Amino acid sequence: MSVLAAIGKTRLLQLRHIVPEGSADLFLKLEYENPTFSMKDRMALAMIEAAEADRRLRPGGSVVEYTGGSTGVSLAFVCAAKHYPIHIVTSEAASREKRDHMAALGARLTVLQAPGGETTRELVLEMIETARSLAAVPGAFWTDQLNNADVLPAYERMGAEILKQVNGTIDAFVQSVGTSGSLRGISTTLRRESNATRIIAVEPEESAVLSGRKPGSHMIEGTGAGFVVPLWQEGLVDEIQTVSSHEAMETARRLALEEGVFAGTSTGGNVAVALRLAEQLGPGKNVVTIAVDSGMKYLSTPLYGEG
Numbered sequence: 001m002s003v004l005a006a007i008g009k010t011r012l013l014q015l016r017h018i019v020p021e022g023s024a025d026l027f028l029k030l031e032y033e034n035p036t037f038s039m040k041d042r043m044a045l046a047m048i049e050a051a052e053a054d055r056r057l058r059p060g061g062s063v064v065e066y067t068g069g070s071t072g073v074s075l076a077f078v079c080a081a082k083h084y085p086i087h088i089v090t091s092e093a094a095s096r097e098k099r100d101h102m103a104a105l106g107a108r109l110t111v112l113q114a115p116g117g118e119t120t121r122e123l124v125l126e127m128i129e130t131a132r133s134l135a136a137v138p139g140a141f142w143t144d145q146l147n148n149a150d151v152l153p154a155y156e157r158m159g160a161e162i163l164k165q166v167n168g169t170i171d172a173f174v175q176s177v178g179t180s181g182s183l184r185g186i187s188t189t190l191r192r193e194s195n196a197t198r199i200i201a202v203e204p205e206e207s208a209v210l211s212g213r214k215p216g217s218h219m220i221e222g223t224g225a226g227f228v229v230p231l232w233q234e235g236l237v238d239e240i241q242t243v244s245s246h247e248a249m250e251t252a253r254r255l256a257l258e259e260g261v262f263a264g265t266s267t268g269g270n271v272a273v274a275l276r277l278a279e280q281l282g283p284g285k286n287v288v289t290i291a292v293d294s295g296m297k298y299l300s301t302p303l304y305g306e307g
Helices: 040-053 070-082 096-104 121-134 149-165 181-193 245-259 265-281
Strands: 012-015 025-030 062-066 086-091 108-112 140-142 172-176 198-204 239-243 286-291
Touching: 012 245, 025 149, 025 265, 040 070, 040 149, 062 070, 062 121, 070 086, 070 096, 086 096, 086 121, 096 108, 108 121, 121 140, 149 181, 172 181, 172 265, 181 198, 198 265, 239 265, 245 265, 265 286
Parallel strands: 025 286, 062 086, 062 140, 086 108, 172 198, 172 286, 198 239
Antiparallel strands: 012 025
């Protein structure tokens, strides 16, 4: 059996201590149970296998990608298992743990400067253009995650996992927006089951472009590109809510202390918004959100360390 078979089939945990009395039941999909401790393993495998199937990626070829961190780790993992060289463009805004993990899996890294260690629109665009130039090498396949719809079936399957795990209906689903692939794929499956499921997108308060505000810098890695990402679909969600970097971090710390769930900043943002929904909906309802990745990826950052 290949190590890639370990991707998926993660557990769904009901949160019992962080949720106030009189709230809906709140469930967290533990995506840090994937091999690189991130839901991005699903999309990395989907992108590589789709490219192999239609010969965009051929034997002897290589892979190029830009990333805020976790997608790069997942791609490096898949490429190591399949023996493809990979060149990743990332930045100082990605945690040291993520960069070290990519390198340990054999990835060649180009690390761009990030003033203040924060994600900005300009930084994301610089990463994209750097990857574009690297992908001009003969035999290179650029996964180009922000434009790659091959990820959607993988996340639709993840939605099917969630439906099997929840006892009853899903009244609300909450997910942060990075590429928008997971939100779109999972929501597609949930909506097939019930049009009544409320879909809530989460974005950084400091760079709430989906909410019609100006882009800014923030510290929620993997989210908030600073522009409307190509896979975003108008009408996909019922509501967009924002969460500050501070609230996302504080909620992630509460998850660790009160639930024993050790997760990253975007997970904290997801749960912060899911808690709002749970209080609004009240008893007898079900809210689902995602533990996107592990807190082990953030030990050197202001989330759990000194940064």
